[in-house]
Amino acid sequence: MGDNSIEGSIPQGIGNLVGLERFDLGQNFLSDRIPASIGLLKNLHVLNLGNNNFFGEIPSTMGNLSQLYMLYLAFNSFSGSIPASLGKCKSLVLLNLENNKLTGTIPKEVFSISSLTHGLSFEENQLTGTIPPEVGSLINIGEIWLSGNKLSGNIPNSLGKCQVLRILHLSKNFFEGSIPTSLSALRGLQELDLSGNNLSEKIPTFLGDFPFLYYLNLSFNNFEGQVPREGVFANMSTVSILGNDKVCGGNPLLHLPICIFSDPNKKHKSHNLAVSISVSSGFLCLLFLIVVSCRWIRQRPTRRPMEIYAIKEQHISISYAELFKATNGFSEENLIGSGNFGYVYRGTLDGHENGAKIIAVKVFNLQQLGALKSFAAECNAFRNIRHRNLIKILTACSSVDFKGNDFKAMIFEFKRNGNLENWLHPEGNEPLGLKTLKLKERINIAIDVASALEYLHHHGQSPIIHCDLKPSNILLDDDMTALVSDFGLARFINEPTTSSTSTFGIRGTIGYIAPECGMTNKVSTHGDVYSFGILLMELFIGKRPTNGAFKEGLSLRTFVKDGFSEGVMNTMDECLLENGVQASEQTQTINHAKTFECVSLVLRIGLLCTNDLPTERIEIRRVRNELSEIKSIFFKR
Numbered sequence: 001m002g003d004n005s006i007e008g009s010i011p012q013g014i015g016n017l018v019g020l021e022r023f024d025l026g027q028n029f030l031s032d033r034i035p036a037s038i039g040l041l042k043n044l045h046v047l048n049l050g051n052n053n054f055f056g057e058i059p060s061t062m063g064n065l066s067q068l069y070m071l072y073l074a075f076n077s078f079s080g081s082i083p084a085s086l087g088k089c090k091s092l093v094l095l096n097l098e099n100n101k102l103t104g105t106i107p108k109e110v111f112s113i114s115s116l117t118h119g120l121s122f123e124e125n126q127l128t129g130t131i132p133p134e135v136g137s138l139i140n141i142g143e144i145w146l147s148g149n150k151l152s153g154n155i156p157n158s159l160g161k162c163q164v165l166r167i168l169h170l171s172k173n174f175f176e177g178s179i180p181t182s183l184s185a186l187r188g189l190q191e192l193d194l195s196g197n198n199l200s201e202k203i204p205t206f207l208g209d210f211p212f213l214y215y216l217n218l219s220f221n222n223f224e225g226q227v228p229r230e231g232v233f234a235n236m237s238t239v240s241i242l243g244n245d246k247v248c249g250g251n252p253l254l255h256l257p258i259c260i261f262s263d264p265n266k267k268h269k270s271h272n273l274a275v276s277i278s279v280s281s282g283f284l285c286l287l288f289l290i291v292v293s294c295r296w297i298r299q300r301p302t303r304r305p306m307e308i309y310a311i312k313e314q315h316i317s318i319s320y321a322e323l324f325k326a327t328n329g330f331s332e333e334n335l336i337g338s339g340n341f342g343y344v345y346r347g348t349l350d351g352h353e354n355g356a357k358i359i360a361v362k363v364f365n366l367q368q369l370g371a372l373k374s375f376a377a378e379c380n381a382f383r384n385i386r387h388r389n390l391i392k393i394l395t396a397c398s399s400v401d402f403k404g405n406d407f408k409a410m411i412f413e414f415k416r417n418g419n420l421e422n423w424l425h426p427e428g429n430e431p432l433g434l435k436t437l438k439l440k441e442r443i444n445i446a447i448d449v450a451s452a453l454e455y456l457h458h459h460g461q462s463p464i465i466h467c468d469l470k471p472s473n474i475l476l477d478d479d480m481t482a483l484v485s486d487f488g489l490a491r492f493i494n495e496p497t498t499s500s501t502s503t504f505g506i507r508g509t510i511g512y513i514a515p516e517c518g519m520t521n522k523v524s525t526h527g528d529v530y531s532f533g534i535l536l537m538e539l540f541i542g543k544r545p546t547n548g549a550f551k552e553g554l555s556l557r558t559f560v561k562d563g564f565s566e567g568v569m570n571t572m573d574e575c576l577l578e579n580g581v582q583a584s585e586q587t588q589t590i591n592h593a594k595t596f597e598c599v600s601l602v603l604r605i606g607l608l609c610t611n612d613l614p615t616e617r618i619e620i621r622r623v624r625n626e627l628s629e630i631k632s633i634f635f636k637r
Contacts, residue, residue, distance in 0.1 A: 002026040015040035024048040039064040050074040063088040074098045084109040094118040105129030119143030136161035143167040157182040172196040195219040215459045226259045320399045341371040358414040374488035375408045381487035389452035391485035417476035448482035450624035457525045465491045469531035470512045511545030526614035533609025542573030572599045598634045
């Protein structure tokens with residue numbers, strides 16, 4: 001019953017539905033208190049009451065829901081404390097109570113739920129006290145969100161035991177002391193936000209050793225001393241240390257003072273010695289600045305005014321001649337794709353440190369109007385982004401060809417599994433069954449793309465709108481990890497909800513463009529969410545939005561929406577029911593029923609992404625969370 005306009009309250013008689021397994025009333029206008037009788041639903045697996053107007057305390061009887069996988073009560077007005085009885089829900093994989101008015105301390109019993117693997121979120125409440133050391137019991141948890149509360153004390157050492165933790169957000173609290181060394185064990189950390197606290201002492205160098213960390217926010221604390229320069233600290237688009245007045249050094253682009261280390265025991269020595277030290281220090285600083293400046297000037301490539309968008313110097317240098325040789329003269333046999341602004345070739349780059357390297361070379365057709373701007377947009381985008389679900393660029397080439405004509409190209413890692421378009425819609429000469437995506441693979445791809453969009457919209461230095469999300473721009477790695485590519489139409493904005501007028505004309509591809517983008521030429525993050533919704537439906541329906549069957553008012557969205565009343569089985573991709581395993585008729589019936597339910601939940605998200613009004617579309621972070629929840633329910637780890 002979620003995502004309707006239901007008002008009123010949950011009746012006391014809800015406790016009579018003792019066989020109920022899923023109860024979803026999210027995204028409505030319900031209010032009042034949750035009746036205590038809800039604790040009688042001992043077969044309940046999923047409870048979603050988020051995005052309503054519920055108030056009062058969370059009933060302690062919820063601790064009786066021993067089979068509950070997911071509890072989502074976010075975005076309400078619940079008050080009082082978090083009931084310690086929730087610690088009895090030993091099957092929970094997700095617990096989300098964010099954006100309420102909860103007070104009191106976090107009960108240690110909650111941290112005894114060892115089944116919490118997907119995540120725990122209590123952010124944007126009014127919780128006080130410390131984080132109990134029992135948090136270390138959550139050894140398999142992936143995400144912890146506690147930002148926006150009034151928590152205090154030290155960050156507990158026991159957090160280091162949560163060794164599969166990917167996301168840790170503790171911002172906007174009153175934590176003090178140093179970052180504990182035990183956190184060095186969190187090698188899989190991708191996001192760490194400790195901003196807006198009272199943390200002090202030095203920024204630990206081990207943060208630069210985390211291989212997957214792409215977002216680090218240490219702003220507005222009391223850190224001091226030298227800022228590390230390795231790992232995440234080398235990329236200014238992934239780290240923020242604003243509001244720490246006692247730090248120094250680090251990446252020169254931070255414009256921090258140079259670190260000058262002094263010995264406090266010498267402050268009472270003679271005036272002449274103090275003068276000597278000052279002069280010497282000043283001379284050394286001046287010498288250091290001269291050396292750095294000369295080295296920067298010497299290494300900086302000369303550019304014409306239009307080439308200030310070049311990729312960072314850390315990327316390898318490659319010439320037109322090398323690309324010509326690698327692609328056999330940009331031969332047709334090496335052509336693997338084409339787009340609005342150019343062509344993509346497969347190439348073999350000799351002389352790589354690990355031997356020959358297979359690459360993908362995107363050559364821009366500079367005779368095409370907008371191609372140069374597209375090249376600039378991609379360069380600017382790739383200077384500021386890094387994420388496991390975004391295609392990795394090797395370098396860019398801005399040169400001239402053998403005839404003296406301008407030449408622009410981007411060089412990427414080659415992906416043998418091609419793009420999602422080829423998997424969903426194989427060419428006629430493809431052997432049947434060669435490319436068939438299973439249900440779990442499609443959900444994984446959807447989660448990967450949503451994760452990439454969430455990063456682009458919310459976690460970069462500046463929010464980025466992709467503007468051309470579609471299956472042909474989703475590449476698949478060797479392990480079928482999805483990678484978002486082609487940032488030729490990408491747009492930087494100041495705020496995630498800001499929209500701006502395109503200078504490219506219509507940004508995007510027919511069928512995937514949001515209605516407001518086509519009518520007003522304005523782009524926004526809402527437009528990306530719409531494109532994702534279309535892609536999501538195509539992924540599970542198997543039909544392009546431009547399919548010839550969609551005419552006379554029928555579209556992919558209305559096709560899916562009508563399918564809910566007629567039965568999802570009549571709309572979903574038939575390949576999802578083929579598992580290639582011999583099974584009894586009863587087993588097949590059960591498997592098909594689970595598939596129908598899973599696909600129904602996914603398509604519901606697709607419909608929420610494609611609402612006509614941009615402000616009524618679901619947020620991409622919630623999309624990623626809900627898809628992950630669906631995966632955890634139907635495909636247990």
